[in-house]
Amino acid sequence: MSAGLEKRNNKLRLKRQTPLFILLFMILVISIFNKEFLTLQSFINLMQQVSAVGIVALGAMFVLIAGGIDLTAGYGLAMIGMTAATIYTMFSEINGIFILILITLITGVILGLVNGFVVAKLKIIPFIATLAIMSVTKGLSLVIGGGNMVVFKNQQIIFIGQGKLFGFLPVPFLIFILVGVLIHLILTKTKLGLYTYAIGSNEGAVRFAGIRIVNYKVLIYIMAGICTGIGALLTITKIGMATPSMYGSTLLDALAATIIGGTSLSGGRGNVLGTIVGVFIIVVVSTALVYFNVPPEMQDFFKGMVIFIAVGIDAYSNKYYLNT
Amino acid sequence: MKKCKVMKIFLLVSVMLVLTLLLSTACKGKTSPAENETTAAETTTAVTEGKTETxxxxxxxxxxxxxxxxxxxxxxxxxxxxxxxxxxxxxxxxxxxxxxxxxxxxxxxxxxxxxxxxxxxxxxxxxxxxxxxxxxxxxxxxxxxxxxxxxxxxxxxxxxxxxxxxxxxxxNDYADTKIIAKILANLVDKKGKVALIYGNKGNLVSDLRQDGFMDGMADFPDIKVIQQPSNWDPATGLKAIQDIMSANPDLKGYHCVSDAVTLATYQAVKSAGKTDLVVTSYDGNIEGSEAVKNGEYMANVLLGxxxxxxxxxxxxxxxxxxxxxxxxxxxxPTHLIMNDDLKEKVLEWGIAEGASIITPDKAIELFNAYREELGPEK
Missing domain, CATH: 3.40.50.2300 (Response regulator)
Incomplete structure (x- = not known):
């Protein structure tokens, strides 16, 4: 009995590593086809490229584990970036780098607070609620600062997004890893983490246990808001400017990354390491398409197919490991 | 039991739909006579054109x-x-x-x-x-x-x-980009790899500039063009140029269809230490013209x-x-932006016929002076 259980646990552990195997396989394939991929510069690029979307993905994961969803991450990122940059230009005479950091975090918290309030207090379905707020943030990103692009000249600011420590470690990647460790600790060592998993698995049971769900839910959305804020900071400091069109494909990439990384859409399941691997998979796919010289028109198609295959393998292996 | 519940919901929704429909038509019936009086003339035109306006x-x-x-x-x-x-x-x-x-x-x-x-x-x-x-x-x-x-x-x-x-x-999106492509081609000695970062397929402005670029490059068979979309998003453009630069260490230059995106891509160029790349851009924003002035970009177009x-x-x-x-x-009227030394060469190559060429300083001046340039005479 116990031997069988151990065998099953081992299989489960192995199963959890599936995304990692997929990632390693992808890197191997690209390296075989194009040796340029095995240079330090391309790994530096990769580390820099995963950072902003990775932090947003960690926030998205937090909400997904609690059984919700946050669709405001994309346009929210543009809105936060525009707000911070606009306020930054108002204080141009003082060293605005701290203002920039502070405003991105505060705006992130406010965004999370609004999301959390609407979802937890007004009890509107997360998908609908954050869809509406997504549209609001899109509108705000155009109104704030008249929708005009703000360009940063301060090299200290660019350093946050473009700088490298010891010549190889991108600063944004360091921030990404720090946020990852922090979220891992919150999820595994704190009450908030415990309740996040519990709310996602069985909200009714948590409620019956007499826990004030509303407060925790708001807190969970604030966590996601802060992550969007840090994502915005890393994005504007990377591109050296803020513009309303910088939402890009952040939201979909972040959600896809979390799901590839094993986070369950129905809540209760997900972990930091999986999400980090998921983000790498998403970024490596689009990088690979450039290395393979795939015509641009076909790129979305291939990206979709790879995500589909990654999730498919995961789902299939899930069934396989649990049934044997 | 479950079926019953679903039926009930379905019935409720349909009853509500019918009620809303009835209410809305009733409201129209009430207000339309008054409306018809005030907008009689408009109603007749609407009828003659066979339209059904609400x-x-x-x-x-x-x-x-x-x-x-x-x-x-x-x-x-x-x-x-x-x-x-x-x-x-x-x-x-x-x-x-x-x-x-x-x-x-x-x-x-x-x-x-x-x-x-x-x-x-x-x-x-x-x-x-x-x-x-x-x-x-x-x-x-x-x-x-x-x-x-x-x-x-x-x-x-x-x-x-x-x-x-x-x-x-x-x-002049098409014509100007065609000239820019020829300038870029000449600056990389008419051979090797160059990249084009465009907006997105199906977008009119992006398509015009992309077609202009490709048609300009068609005269140079030894140049290989690598294309990537940016979706007009600076971060996407930055990732594109990072990947292109690492996948093609022999890249000699690139053109980007919008200053906002070019500006972001240049952060990657600086970060990778590849400032010897020939960069051209489009739009002629203040920042874009300044980049031409200090030699980061070779040429730009003042569309404004x-x-x-x-x-x-x-x-x-x-x-x-x-x-x-x-x-x-x-x-x-649009203007090509470049420093005087390149202007001389471009005139020598004879590839910018009929186009107006101005210095970055002039472009910066014109960018904000459009009210004086095009406004009503005072």
Whole structure:
């Protein structure tokens, strides 16, 4: 009995590593086809490229584990970036780098607070609620600062997004890893983490246990808001400017990354390491398409197919490991 | 048991739907006689054209007519998120102020069907001139003809749509990018790899600039062009150029279709220490011109998004006030931006015939002076 259980646990552990195997396989394939991929510069690029979307993905994961969803991450990122940059230009005479950091975090918290309030207090379905707020943030990103692009000249600011420590470690990647460790600790060592998993698995049971769900839910959305804020900071400091069109494909990439990384859409399941691997998979796919010289028109198609295959393998292996 | 519940919900929803329908028709019945009196003339035109307008739309029409004596321009944009379009609105609003008209801006959100519907709404509101940034010239033609029948002049911005009362405004996107491509080709000694970062397929402005670039490069068989989209997003553009640079260490230069994106991509170029790349750009923002001045980019094009908005609204206001220029295709003067030493070489190569070449300083001056350049004479 116990031997069988151990065998099953081992299989489960192995199963959890599936995304990692997929990632390693992808890197191997690209390296075989194009040796340029095995240079330090391309790994530096990769580390820099995963950072902003990775932090947003960690926030998205937090909400997904609690059984919700946050669709405001994309346009929210543009809105936060525009707000911070606009306020930054108002204080141009003082060293605005701290203002920039502070405003991105505060705006992130406010965004999370609004999301959390609407979802937890007004009890509107997360998908609908954050869809509406997504549209609001899109509108705000155009109104704030008249929708005009703000360009940063301060090299200290660019350093946050473009700088490298010891010549190889991108600063944004360091921030990404720090946020990852922090979220891992919150999820595994704190009450908030415990309740996040519990709310996602069985909200009714948590409620019956007499826990004030509303407060925790708001807190969970604030966590996601802060992550969007840090994502915005890393994005504007990377591109050296803020513009309303910088939402890009952040939201979909972040959600896809979390799901590839094993986070369950129905809540209760997900972990930091999986999400980090998921983000790498998403970024490596689009990088690979450039290395393979795939015509641009076909790129979305291939990206979709790879995500589909990654999730498919995961789902299939899930069934396989649990049934044997 | 479960089936029963679903049935009940279904019944409830259908009853509510029927009630809403009944209520809405009843309301229309009540208000329409009064409406018909006030807008009798409009009703007859509507009938002769065989249209079925709802009462709400008519109410809106009379509001537009009664509320302001100013001429009204209805402007349908591709979207209102892209930096270029955002700035067009800013410039356009100044023109509306200078020429004493009211400008109503609408976004198609990149959707041709929405665009057609927006133009139709403007026809029904009987605005004095309709400006539209077509997403698809052929698909838009019927509705432009419809505006023509209704006696409303139209402007298709950056596109040709053939209709009797339609004017086409052009900014030389294609021709200017073609020259830029030839400059880039000459600067990399007519061989090797260059990259093009475009906007996105199906976007009119992006397509014009992409076609211009590829046709310019067609004269240089030894040049290989690597293309990547940016979706007009600086971060996406930055990732694209990072990946292209690592996958092709022998890359010699690149052109990017929009200054906002070029600026971001150049952060990656600096970070990778590849400042010897030949970089060209488009739009002629202040930052873009400064980059030419300090040698980061080799060339740029002064289109000036605000200028474009200003100029289009200016022409729109002239049409709204009954002026009818003879020529139906109008060109906004654009300028190539480069330093004097490159200008000499370009003239020597003979690849910029007919184009105006200005220095970065002049471009910066013109970028914000569009009100003086194109505004009403004082």
């Amino acid at each position: 009462t709400e739309e008519k109410a809106e029409t009379s509001e537009v007519k009664a509320g302001s004596k100013k001429k009204v321009l209805g402007i349908v944009m591709i979207d209102l998120v892209n930096q270029f379009f955002v700035e067009m609105v800013e410039g356009g609003n100044f023109a509306a102020e200078d020429f004493g008209v009211e400008a109503i801006w609408k976004s198609s959100d990149g959707n041709i069907e929405k665009q057609i519907a927006l133009v139709e709404n403007f026809i029904e509101q009987k605005v004095d001139c309709i400006l539209v940034n077509p997403l698809d010239n052929d698909a838009l033609r019927p509705v432009v003809l419809k505006a023509s029948e209704a006696g409303i002049p139209t402007i298709t911005m950056a596109a040709i749509v053939d209709a009797p009362t339609n004017y086409n405004t052009f900014y 998004s605000k200028r474009v908005g200003y100029w289009n609204v200016k022409i729109g206001s002239q049409l709204a006030n009954g002026e009818r220029p003879e020529e139906h295709t109008l060109n906004l």
